[in-house]
Structure formats: C-alpha cells, structure tokens
Amino acid sequence: MKTVFVIGSGTMGRGIAQVAAQAKYEVYLSDIQLDIVKRNMDIVEAGLQRQIEKGKITKGEVGDILGRIQMVQNLENLEKADYVIEAVLEDVALKREIFKEADRKAKPEAILASNTTSCSITEIASAVAAPERVIGMHFFNPPVVMQLVELMPGILSSRRTVEKAKEFVVSLGKETVTTKKEGPAGVTxxxxxxxxxxxxxxxxxxxxxxxxxxxxxxxxxxxxxxxxxxxxxxxxxxxxxxxxxxxxxxxxxxxxxxxxxxxxxxxxxxxxxxxxxxxxxxxxxxxxxxxxxx
Ligand SMILES: NC(=O)c1ccc[n+]([C@@H]2O[C@H](COP(=O)([O-])OP(=O)(O)OC[C@H]3O[C@@H](n4cnc5c(N)ncnc54)[C@H](O)[C@@H]3O)[C@@H](O)[C@H]2O)c1
CATH class of the missing domain: 1.10.1040.50 (N-(1-d-carboxylethyl)-l-norvaline Dehydrogenase; domain 2)
Known part of the structure; x- marks a missing residue:
C-alpha cells in the first residue's frame, strides 16, 4: 500500500486527501494545528454523508475511506510517504520553507508535488537538495469532482518524476495534461x-x-x-x-x-x-x- 502525505488541509488539501483515500492510498492529512485538520475532516465527512443519502456510496465504503486518512500536525510521519503533495497558502516563501523541510524528511524515492496555482516550481524546487523530484501537480476545485490534474514540471524536474506523477494521477482515476515548459500559472x-x-x-x-x-x-x-x-x-x-x-x-x-x-x-x-x-x-x-x- 502506497502512502500519500498532504500538507495543508484547506479547500484543496482535504479534497486531494479524499481523492487519494478513495483510490485506496493510505493518507496523512496535515496542517499547522490538529484542530484545523479536524475541522476540514468534518467537511469531508459531511460531503460523504450526502453521498450516502443520495445512494451513491455505502456507509461501509465511507468508513473505509475515512479510516484511510490519518490526521497529523506539521510533517509528522512524512518519512512514510511515497507522494508528498503540498496545498498550503499561495505564498512562495512559505512553500519553499515547507519543501526544504519535507525534502530533508522524505524518503529518497518519494516525489514532492505542489498544488500551486501560480508559484514557479523551479523557484520552489531551488529550496531543496534534490530539485529533480519536485513537480507542480495542480488539482482543480473541488478535487473530488474535477477530472483534470495539470502537471507542471520545473526546469530541473526529472523525467522519472514526471512519469511517476503521471502514473500516480492516473491511479487516482484522473486525467492529466503536462506542460511542455514552465510558464507562469501553466495553461488553465x-x-x-x-x-x-x-x-x-x-x-x-x-x-x-x-x-x-x-x-x-x-x-x-x-x-x-x-x-x-x-x-x-x-x-x-x-x-x-x-x-x-x-x-x-x-x-x-x-x-x-x-x-x-x-x-x-x-x-x-x-x-x-x-x-x-x-x-x-x-x-x-x-x-x-x-x-x-x-
Ligand atoms: N482554491 C482553489 O480553487 C485552488 C485550485 C487549485 C489550486 N489551488 C492552490 O492550492 C493551494 C491551497 O489553496 P486552498 O484554496 O486549499 O487554500 P486554503 O486557504 O483553503 O487552505 C490552506 C491551508 O494551508 C494551511 N497551512 C498554512 N501554513 C501551513 C504550514 N506551514 N503547514 C501546513 N499547513 C499550512 C492553512 O492552515 C490552511 O488550512 C494554493 O497554492 C492554491 O493556489 C487552489
């Protein structure tokens, strides 16, 4: 079982965590305070509850999805992750700080992805020791509903990272578009x-x-x-x-x-x-x- 670590449990992070848990990944969902993660998990739970009421999912399935998401504070347990996805505020300095720390903790084969809309992936990646494993992985809002994930490599992202990211997104049941070169805010x-x-x-x-x-x-x-x-x-x-x-x-x-x-x-x-x-x-x-x- 592969593990996904989502940093930032807001609008996008909580949705990405749900998508990954639905695709049967073990998921860690983190934020600066556990209370924030709990609040966001309540929103995920309420959404799934509505799906039960509409007959789209069973109570048992919802229990399994929620059971695969563990709530953590900061980067606790990040060393277990195969895929790290950052979805914190749109602030490049904050993202660079987080990537620096995540790069130190993550296992060497893990890929580090940012859900950024507009920050430069090359700029984020320049904060870490292994920039070749950093990539932009742009989910759309709400992640559970939207089909596309735009992959945006930085100039130092390796081919392996791009391929691994594509495989991962496909395993979530989503479609990808990959930019040929980095440009501000990608395509969409x-x-x-x-x-x-x-x-x-x-x-x-x-x-x-x-x-x-x-x-x-x-x-x-x-x-x-x-x-x-x-x-x-x-x-x-x-x-x-x-x-x-x-x-x-x-x-x-x-x-x-x-x-x-x-x-x-x-x-x-x-x-x-x-x-x-x-x-x-x-x-x-x-x-x-x-x-x-x-
Ligand atoms: N909202 C959208 O429609 C949308 C769509 C695609 C991509 N994005 C991108 O996704 C990212 C997140 O956007 P959002 O709308 O989910 O924001 P949000 O404000 O809903 O959530 C951000 C979360 O990050 C947390 N956070 C802040 N600092 C942190 C830290 N140091 N460690 C861990 N968590 C921290 C905050 O507490 C908050 O819960 C942004 O980069 C944004 O550009 C947003």
Missing amino acids: SRILAGLLNEAIWVLQEGIASVEAIDRAMVLGCNHKMGPFALIDLIGVDIHFAKTQMLYKKTGDARYRPCYLLEQMMAAGLLGKKSGRGFYDYSKDPVVPTAFFDK
Missing part, C-alpha cells in the same frame, strides 16, 4: 485568470451587476458557472495572488488586479470559505453581497 489558471479579471473590470466599470455578468456567461457562453460564483469558490485571496503574480511576471495589463479585489481582501470577503465574497452564503438562496447591490 493563466487563461482563466485573464477571463475572471476581465469580469471584475466589467463590474468595477459599472457595466453590469454581479448576477447579470454571471447569468450572461452561463447562458451566453455555456459556462457551467459564472465568473463571480467561480472566484468565490476558488477564493478571492487565491485569485488576487494569482493576478498579482501574473501581472508582475508578464507585465500584461490583462492581469492587473482591480482595486475592488484589494478592498475585498481588506474586508475579509474571501468567498465561500469566509461566508461572503461576491455573494453572501449566509442567505438562502444565496444573494450578491450587499456591497455590490449599491
């Missing part, structure tokens, strides 16, 4: 960042409301979800960090973050995870946050 996140940013500019210019823009993109472009519902799901902070990075690295005005995003960050309107973003999730049905209704 870069294209999406431009589109989402344009929606915020259209809103800031007062051209249409949050709801109207979302409806337009769903009905007119056949998108499954409008740009604001999607930013709320991704996290306003994550989108903000991504556009800042893309703007800095490309100098292209299409990624320039709106002032509105800065205001939302300051006000704690981070999207679904904080209860309010472009929409207010405390209301049933969900409505645009009062600020945007003015």
Whole structure:
C-alpha cells in the first residue's frame, strides 16, 4: 500500500486527501494545528454523508475511506510517504520553507508535488537538495469532482518524476495534461485568470451587476458557472495572488488586479470559505453581497 502525505488541509488539501483515500492510498492529512485538520475532516465527512443519502456510496465504503486518512500536525510521519503533495497558502516563501523541510524528511524515492496555482516550481524546487523530484501537480476545485490534474514540471524536474506523477494521477482515476515548459500559472489558471479579471473590470466599470455578468456567461457562453460564483469558490485571496503574480511576471495589463479585489481582501470577503465574497452564503438562496447591490 502506497502512502500519500498532504500538507495543508484547506479547500484543496482535504479534497486531494479524499481523492487519494478513495483510490485506496493510505493518507496523512496535515496542517499547522490538529484542530484545523479536524475541522476540514468534518467537511469531508459531511460531503460523504450526502453521498450516502443520495445512494451513491455505502456507509461501509465511507468508513473505509475515512479510516484511510490519518490526521497529523506539521510533517509528522512524512518519512512514510511515497507522494508528498503540498496545498498550503499561495505564498512562495512559505512553500519553499515547507519543501526544504519535507525534502530533508522524505524518503529518497518519494516525489514532492505542489498544488500551486501560480508559484514557479523551479523557484520552489531551488529550496531543496534534490530539485529533480519536485513537480507542480495542480488539482482543480473541488478535487473530488474535477477530472483534470495539470502537471507542471520545473526546469530541473526529472523525467522519472514526471512519469511517476503521471502514473500516480492516473491511479487516482484522473486525467492529466503536462506542460511542455514552465510558464507562469501553466495553461488553465493563466487563461482563466485573464477571463475572471476581465469580469471584475466589467463590474468595477459599472457595466453590469454581479448576477447579470454571471447569468450572461452561463447562458451566453455555456459556462457551467459564472465568473463571480467561480472566484468565490476558488477564493478571492487565491485569485488576487494569482493576478498579482501574473501581472508582475508578464507585465500584461490583462492581469492587473482591480482595486475592488484589494478592498475585498481588506474586508475579509474571501468567498465561500469566509461566508461572503461576491455573494453572501449566509442567505438562502444565496444573494450578491450587499456591497455590490449599491
Ligand atoms: N482554491 C482553489 O480553487 C485552488 C485550485 C487549485 C489550486 N489551488 C492552490 O492550492 C493551494 C491551497 O489553496 P486552498 O484554496 O486549499 O487554500 P486554503 O486557504 O483553503 O487552505 C490552506 C491551508 O494551508 C494551511 N497551512 C498554512 N501554513 C501551513 C504550514 N506551514 N503547514 C501546513 N499547513 C499550512 C492553512 O492552515 C490552511 O488550512 C494554493 O497554492 C492554491 O493556489 C487552489
């Protein structure tokens, strides 16, 4: 039985842990405090409970999945892992610190993957002694539902690491796209960042409301979800960090973050995870946050 160690138990980490446990891996799910992991495991459990109610999974299967996930603090037991997947905040300095420590603890044949959306894998890998085993492994939100995992090698990632990462992702029942060379935010996140940013500019210019823009993109472009519902799901902070990075690295005005995003960050309107973003999730049905209704 192979072992997966997921660092960071938030939106993405808890989903990746569930996907791996469903694929019968032994999983360690870690965070800076055990309480945080517990809170996130409650969310995983509630999601699985809903699947039981819909008749999609049995109680016994859920018990097995949950039984394969162990909650740990920091990097406890990381030396047992074959695959280490980091999913902490989008902060390259933090990621470099974590990779440095993980590289020291992990067994030599383990691969070290980052779920980063926009940090450079080469920059993260340069913090470790064995950069050839580092790779970008970008799951999509929510990991349990989304089929694609984008693999993004850095310039020092070895062919073996890329192949091992591909085999691993396929064993999870997912599909991969592998970038040919490193570019800021890979394929999907870069294209999406431009589109989402344009929606915020259209809103800031007062051209249409949050709801109207979302409806337009769903009905007119056949998108499954409008740009604001999607930013709320991704996290306003994550989108903000991504556009800042893309703007800095490309100098292209299409990624320039709106002032509105800065205001939302300051006000704690981070999207679904904080209860309010472009929409207010405390209301049933969900409505645009009062600020945007003015
Ligand atoms: N949210 C998305 O839609 C999405 C999609 C794809 C990729 N990503 C990427 O995944 C990563 C995580 O994003 P998220 O949305 O899950 O963030 P999140 O804020 O929901 O979770 C981050 C978690 O990391 C934990 N953490 C912080 N410092 C830590 C440390 N030193 N050790 C262990 N845990 C630590 C936090 O306590 C938190 O639980 C980011 O790099 C992001 O860019 C996010």
